Amino acid sequence: MNTAPLILIALTTLATAAVAMAGRNLIHSALLLVASWAGIAAFYLWAAAEFVAFAQILIYVGGVSMVVLFAVLLTRNSRAELAISTDSFSRAIAALLAGGAVFGILVGAILRTPLTGSTRSPAAFNVRTLGLELMGTHAAALLIIGIILTVALLGAVVLAAPEPPEDAP
Amino acid sequence: MNAAPPAADAFLERLPLIARDMLTVWFPEPARWLLNSLLAIAAIIISFATLFSLLTLAERKILGRVQNRPGPNRTGLPFLPFTAGRIFGLGQPFADGIKMLTKEDIVPRAADQFLHFLAPVALLALSILTFAVIPFGRHLVPVELDAGVLYFFAAGAATELAIFMAGWASRNKFALLAAMRALAQLISYELPLLLSIVPVIMLAQSLSPTAIVTAQGTLPHWYVCTPWGFAAFVIFFIAALAESNRSPFDLPEAESELIAGHLTEYSGFKYAIFFMAEYFGMCALSGMGVTLFLGGWQAPFSFLEFIPSYVWFGAKLLTLLLLFIWIRATFPRLRMDQLTRLAWKFLVPLALINLLTAAFWHHSHNWSTPLQLVRWAIAIFLVVSPFLWLGRALTQTFRPRTYRYA
Numbered sequence: 137m138n139t140a141p142l143i144l145i146a147l148t149t150l151a152t153a154a155v156a157m158a159g160r161n162l163i164h165s166a167l168l169l170v171a172s173w174a175g176i177a178a179f180y181l182w183a184a185a186e187f188v189a190f191a192q193i194l195i196y197v198g199g200v201s202m203v204v205l206f207a208v209l210l211t212r213n214s215r216a217e218l219a220i221s222t223d224s225f226s227r228a229i230a231a232l233l234a235g236g237a238v239f240g241i242l243v244g245a246i247l248r249t250p251l252t253g254s255t256r257s258p259a260a261f262n263v264r265t266l267g268l269e270l271m272g273t274h275a276a277a278l279l280i281i282g283i284i285l286t287v288a289l290l291g292a293v294v295l296a297a298p299e300p301p302e303d304a305p
Numbered sequence: 306m307n308a309a310p311p312a313a314d315a316f317l318e319r320l321p322l323i324a325r326d327m328l329t330v331w332f333p334e335p336a337r338w339l340l341n342s343l344l345a346i347a348a349i350i351i352s353f354a355t356l357f358s359l360l361t362l363a364e365r366k367i368l369g370r371v372q373n374r375p376g377p378n379r380t381g382l383p384f385l386p387f388t389a390g391r392i393f394g395l396g397q398p399f400a401d402g403i404k405m406l407t408k409e410d411i412v413p414r415a416a417d418q419f420l421h422f423l424a425p426v427a428l429l430a431l432s433i434l435t436f437a438v439i440p441f442g443r444h445l446v447p448v449e450l451d452a453g454v455l456y457f458f459a460a461g462a463a464t465e466l467a468i469f470m471a472g473w474a475s476r477n478k479f480a481l482l483a484a485m486r487a488l489a490q491l492i493s494y495e496l497p498l499l500l501s502i503v504p505v506i507m508l509a510q511s512l513s514p515t516a517i518v519t520a521q522g523t524l525p526h527w528y529v530c531t532p533w534g535f536a537a538f539v540i541f542f543i544a545a546l547a548e549s550n551r552s553p554f555d556l557p558e559a560e561s562e563l564i565a566g567h568l569t570e571y572s573g574f575k576y577a578i579f580f581m582a583e584y585f586g587m588c589a590l591s592g593m594g595v596t597l598f599l600g601g602w603q604a605p606f607s608f609l610e611f612i613p614s615y616v617w618f619g620a621k622l623l624t625l626l627l628l629f630i631w632i633r634a635t636f637p638r639l640r641m642d643q644l645t646r647l648a649w650k651f652l653v654p655l656a657l658i659n660l661l662t663a664a665f666w667h668h669s670h671n672w673s674t675p676l677q678l679v680r681w682a683i684a685i686f687l688v689v690s691p692f693l694w695l696g697r698a699l700t701q702t703f704r705p706r707t708y709r710y711a
Contacts (some may be wrong), residue, residue: 186456191455194458
């Protein structure tokens with residue numbers, strides 16, 4: 137397989153993500169984050185996973201980006217430029233620990249997965265097989281993910297809902 | 306599927322391919338695929354840019370006629386003598402184009418210069434991208450994709466980002482508020498739009514536009530001629546009106562009430578680009594509607610197949626576009642609360658129920674002939690009764706307006 141596009145895509149994705157993290161302007165960071173997601177979609181396209189790539193664009197670039205932008209615009213205080221600093225030393229330690237734990241779990245999972253190349257030809261992985269696999273073999277996993285997402289959504293609504301005033305009827 | 310081999314090989318049917326090959330035969334073999342793609346891109350851009358310019362004229366003429374005035378009729382064609390060449394004001398698009406190109410491009414000093422520039426470019430690029438998967442004819446599919454329908458809606462969903470960029474980069478609170486309202490509308494109507502096409506994908510058992518077209522065949526087998534297909538087409542069309550910011554859903558830039566929404570700080574050719582993108586989006590959504598519900602490039606009857614497929618596609622596309630214009634001339638604009646209520650309380654539940662209707666239709670396809678009548682009756686009941694019930698429930702509190710202070 138040709139690796140030059142892969143390196144280009146990876147560099148673009150990582151660069152946009154890095155600039156998004158370092159940037160001072162939250163909107164610019166959000167838009168760069170979207171660019172980074174698009175880069176991941178490009179990676180899926182490079183790996184000939186059309187369906188996943190388009191789903192990535194539809195959901196992340198079309199949907200999640202809107203959530204992020206709305207959240208930034210509705211919660212941001214009046215300062216346009218935010219200083220990047222941690223609130224306290226303990227919070228920084230906690231953030232590092234949580235991030236490191238997630239990273240460790242992911243790396244562990246990746247390292248323990250036997251990555252032997254697929255025996256099936258790429259042509260066998262069309263959208264139809266993918267859909268049948270998702271709805272048949274992995275239906276339970278799909279349902280569990282759906283329920284978790286619904287719970288998260290309901291939790292967000294509960295957290296964000298305004299408190300009714302004390303003297304409300 | 307119904308296409309007999311002679312129809313597919315007829316001279317007129319293959320004419321675009323022959324013309325393309327006559328051009329590319331002069332180039333070496335390795336460069337041909339690139340050249341073929343470039344020619345397809347050029348053909349799409351040129352034909353839809355022409356359609357855009359003529360459509361603006363047609364829209365103004367038709368709106369004028371509906372409102373009992375002549376519409377633009379003074380501009381002659383540039384290459385004809387000016388006094389004699391006033392053919393229905395056909396030169397109007399050229400005059401508009403020159404006006405837009407020569408206008409000053411004003412960028413507010415406080416604006417985010419780069420994003421302000423990027424927004425119209427991204428919007429236009431994304432709306433042109435959606436044309437790539439539409440089958441314009443039997444041999445005229447620019448890109449054959451297994452998940453073409455998903456690609457179409459992914460590219461369409463990304464245009465929301467460009468609208469946000471336009472509103473935010475202007476550094477103008479009205480532009481930003483209007484962009485948020487536009488996004489709220491686009492996100493609301495994305496849902497019925499996507500839900501209304503799911504039955505088509507379920508019944509055609511494919512995400513590929515070409516496969517969906519060939520699954521439909523001639524007229525009585527078009528998806529619009531089934532109860533669920535008709536309901537889905539109506540929902541799709543309403544959602545498409547809202548997605549392309551067309552009247553009666555043109556709240557994002559209601560030119561008579563709001564200044565121009567997120568376009569407030571745009572002038573000159575950037576403003577024209579926004580309009581071009583809006584018309585391209587309208588054409589692309591109409592093309593997808595034709596593909597999904599109206600049989601795509603298929604002729605309505607098999608004896609009419611001597612007319613090439615791309616002509617049929619164009620005719621259906623123009624019909625839908627004229628319907629867009631007709632609706633603009635007919636319906637008053639909705640209010641913001643009416644707009645969101647229509648999407649969330651009416652179209653989304655109907656589209657969800659329509660999924661069940663389509664599932665019933667799919668599982669009853671091998672019923673015997675007398676039972677087909679029962680099948681039709683049940684399906685029509687499943688479509689009509691929720692419509693009536695929901696419609697009644699939502700309009701129950703409405704009374705004729707009383708003018709207390711008149």
